[in-house]
Amino acid sequence: MCASIMKKPKLFIGHKIREARLKNQMTQKAFAEALNVSTSYLNQLENNQRHVTAGILLALAQTFGLDLKTLGGRESDILFNELKEASKDELSHLSEITERELALAVKHAPQFAAAYSQLYKTANQLKHSLIEFDQAKADLGLFPTPYEEVRDYYHSIDNYIDEIDKEGEKLSQITHDPTLPIFDRLQKYLQDTHQIKVIFGGSADYPNSIRYFDTSTKTLHLNPSLPRSSQTFQIAFTIALIEQDQLLDQILSKLEFKHEESYQICRIGLANYFAGSVLLPYESFLERARLERYDIDLLRHHFGASREQVCHRLSTLQRPGNLGIPFFFARIDQAGNITKRHSATKLQFARFGSACPLWNAHQAFSSGSEIIRQLAQTSDGEQYLSFAFEVQSRSGGFKDPVRRHALTLGCEVSYLKQIVYGDGLDAKNEDNFDPIGISCRTCERKKCHQRSIPPSRHQFNVNINQRNLLPYEL
Secondary structure: OOHHHOOOOOOOOHHHHHHHHHHOOOOHHHHHHHHOOOHHHHHHHHOOOOOOOHHHHHHHHHHHOOOHHHHOOHHHHHHHHHHHHHHOOHHHOOOOOOHHHHHHHHHHOHHHHHHHHHHHHHHHHHHHHHHHHHHHHHHHOOOOOHHHHHHHHHHHOOOOOHHHHHHHHHHHHHOOOOOOOHHHHHHHHHHHHHOOEEEEOOOOOOOOOOEEEEOOOOEEEEOOOOOHHHHHHHHHHHHHHHHOHHHHHHHHHOOOOOOHHHHHHHHHHHHHHHHHHHHOOHHHHHHHHHHOOOOHHHHHHHHOOOHHHHHHHHOOOEEOOEEOOOOEEEEEOOOOOEEEEEEOOOOOOOOOOOOOOOOHHHHHHHHOOOOEEEEEEOOOOOEEEEEEEEEEEEOOOOOOOEEEEEEEEEEEHHHHHHOHHHOOOOOOOHHHOEEOOOOOOOOOOOOOOOOOOOOOOOOOEOOOOOOOOOOOEO
């Protein structure tokens, strides 16, 4: 059939008609009367259930100034092609949408389709900007450090690695013997299975090491001044490197770190995770934690673990189908730097700078091993129970340095009654909650007496003629 006698496609411009009506602030009834059609017919036009006729087009142009040049379908064609192009990019999440569905979206919801197209364009521009920014950071050496890369990885997976967790649990079951402490069981397993002997004391080359595995003599040297829980952990760590190397390789092969060192750091972290799951196997540990209402000291005595090992394990209880309480966990040095952090809650720790000075974790250094508690509320209105204490570690004698850290663990107050540390605390009284933030740099509180610097995204005023508690006003 010749193009000259081909039928022109029917025109559906419901969104244009609706725009004209709303622009003139008219009801459907009044607009229908102006076009000399019924209200029901206008309703069908606006919802693209009827196509427009030449008479209605003329009325729209003469009465409401509608530009007929914009109704030739070119806008719709352009929008459809934009969505079609976007659907080929996984960034758009449109790969499962058919061309027919895209055409229907353009026809019946053109404003939504246009808004999505613009959103995709913006996202795509941002993607390319980030690529350029990454390149600039690489040129300037501004990428996260290897340790930061690894911390971000663990945070992204909620600090739970199912394959490793279950492998550690299997080893715990294999070596289970209620007549022997876990240290003796793992030492015996290492000797019987891998012919590796455990010796207390450093090697000639590494006399002060916490752990040194001599592959040539198949000897594992452990520092004799370590607590038994740490020595046990180091044996389990060594077993991880020997028995789980393929699993570790498999996990690491899926990661895309920017630093080569990150892979080795992450391997150590994965082996540490395995060791923790051997000493504190998921199912039995979670069952006991619920029974003891998450009492850290009762749990460490039962499993022969340290306080830090128990706290860290509590923060990993996120197995699908058998979840524990979602905790946040952090280890802080005396300068306020967070040296270990994880959060399964909404609370997120500062990536840069020190932690909030109003957080009770800082008081732990003056309270020693005593567990101190705090009801806290962040600036977003979330309320938490936080408990903290100090830990010290020494790898030698009197003249050797002592490492001091504060450990803090916490959860949302909705879990208060399930935890022994919530006993006696009145969470119904808002006055009992201390206002805390993530860090001064990000906290938006205007009346904090401990603020060290203004928030980075907040304007402030400096009055040279007035001095208040802070030298500026937010």
